[in-house]
Amino acid sequence: MKKTPWILALVCALVLSGLALGLIPGAPAQAAPNPQLTNFPTPTPGSDGRIIYIVQPGDTLWRIAAVAGISVADLRDLNFLDPDDVVQPGQQLVLGLGGPAGGEATQAPVATQEPLEPTLTPIPGNGTLCVLLFEDINGDSMRQEEEISLAGGAINISNREATVSITVDTPAHDPNSETADYYCEEGLQEGDYNVSVAIPEGYNPTTALNSPVELLAGDITYLTFGAQAGSAVIEETAPAPESIGNTPLLGIVGLVLLLGGIGLGVYSVWFRK
Template identity: 35%
Template sequence: MRKRVWLVGLILVSILSLYLGTTSTGQVYAQEGPNLLRNGDFEEGQAGQAWPFQDGIPEVQVAPGWRAFWLDDPPPYVAPPPDYCQGDPKCAWGRPEFRGTAAYEYPNRVRSGQFSQKYFSYNRQHEAGLYQQVSGIQPGTRLRFSVWIQTWSCMPESSEKWNVCPAGDRSYNPAPMHIWVGIDPTGGTNWAAPTVVRSPEREAYDQWTLFEVEATAESDTVTVFIHTRADWQDRIPRINNDVYIDDASLVVVTPPTSTPPPPPPTATPGPSPTPLPTPTPRPDGAIVHIVQAGDTLSSIAAQYGVTVDQIRELNAGSIGPNNLIRVGQELVIAIPSVTPTPSPTPVSPTPAASPTTATGSICVVAFHDRDGDGLWQKGTEELLPNAVFSLSDAVGLVGQYTTDGLSEPYCFAGLAAGTYTVAMEPPSGYAASGPSTAMVALPGPVSVDVAMGAQRSETSDEGTETPTAQEPTETPTEEPATSPSFLQQALQWGARVSGILLLAIAVALAVLFALSRRRR
């Protein structure tokens, strides 16, 4: 009798396990190849103890393999400081503190393993992040940079309790953090360079959020960036402005296409190489250089035959930490020695031409987000017509555009440097698959791309077709790779039916077992 009880119990447990297995819908994400980053999981060394001080700064403790960047002074596109700063722009701005976080102390701030990287600015705004250069990349390789990020932004409940977060270790009335990740396919280390390919901005308050971006390598070195900017747009301070980073990876998506080498060029006399343009001295005789994309202090010094220290000395105050320079920045290379010269004959000065203000652009795209991941897969996710984009700044509406599904991306051009809000109203029958608004920081004469996805709304009719473009073109058809095949659907339904049958069998066995015991 006991054997029969054990046997029936074992059968019931097995059937229940099979049922739970067939109805599981969890997804497992796999890395497509080896991680090209050093210390992408931030487990190298001991967080907060053995991590090195970057450039000897005790407050900047960064995981091995990574480097921190930050702005010491507030940029012109940030909101004015709070009233208590009395107009001092640096009152509520500063370099964040970089540290490691251990899971045994703060388990919710580590996604996996034992450690994560964090940086934070207490009661101050910041613009900062991390970067890492990766060498040995073959040009033409398609790469994907992925990283998990979590933020904590907390407004104090009152001026009397200005240093207490009323929600504990959770966000409370958070401020925008302007999170994006990027890849510079040329290998530069300037996060603001126009060569950096950026992901859309998203928020990640109190939960681990995946950020991804793809780019094609243009040299044998690429650089990955993680960027945040705590932004008190309402001019109300946040005591906590914390960023946590874990599980970063850089993987090859598509290797470069192998093409046969071109035939050797015919040896024919050609024009002499064009020399580098000679810079025009300023009226005071100083030689200046306008920073171009990909420039570094070392390359500029080599170009003019001077030392890096000389450039630093002549431009003290305008060069950022870690020799950070920006595209369009004017650097003094040399100042001529002063020698007595005869006084020139006075000449009527020629009025100087008014400089043309450099402007940037924000380019928008609406796409059918078939897989719902928020990322635009150009090969399988078509453009959507009839989505309405609105662009606003601090004053009000700048412009609107309705997509036609054919000619996008559409660029709002002639924009001055500053912070803009992009909002998308999806087409009828569709709902945004991710954030429908984004804060975009335009640092200068650059172009920033914003792609927003939408999916068919659950409340719309199932037979609704993808909205057609405004020109007579064929309606985009479903791609086989983006929807389950008939065989996959049949297997899924079979699994569900078999699960129900197994559960019914288990109940029947339990009833028979109970009846058999009564008869005995």
């Protein structure tokens, strides 16, 4: 019976070893508690439109970025964090920009139309018209060197708007003229003009007596018109003989001539016998 304490001690040791190794069913072993992550609160935009998130215990940049739907790099850029920075509970992080809190609709910007600049109306320039009425000696409608200007006519310059109407006499030939006998009207506004001439009496036109012309700014336009002296037909009529009145002297002279003729006839007949 002296061996009983040793046997009991050996059995107790085996039981304790089995419990330690889990071979003998006993009280269930308690598993180590898993770390519980806090719920991710839904961030809402602030009054300035920034979406702010307050870091909770157990949060990391990767978890916050994954739940917010942005990349870790963007999260760092929004909060000016370095790669080695670690977030702390209670720290505020910017997740992005949104509308103001309270769900108020953000009014879309209204497109503004810029006022149109007025179109500048170009200021018309000036030009010059030079007109010549020449004596067309050979009547070929072309001015030759020896064909000079014809005085005694008239020149008229008018525009389509009827704001210009100028009439002058045709100048006489001047061998020292710088404009070669042309009459020049300067300072005319550009536009459509009609130029016409009137020829002196006794001349026939060898060209058209009017011409339309479009005058442009800075232009000097030359126009020539010709006229030739008309051939005057002089009809010479023989002067009518003066009528001689019935006078007694003429009757006596006629009677004497008649008697003389009769006498000569009688004498010639008697002389032949």
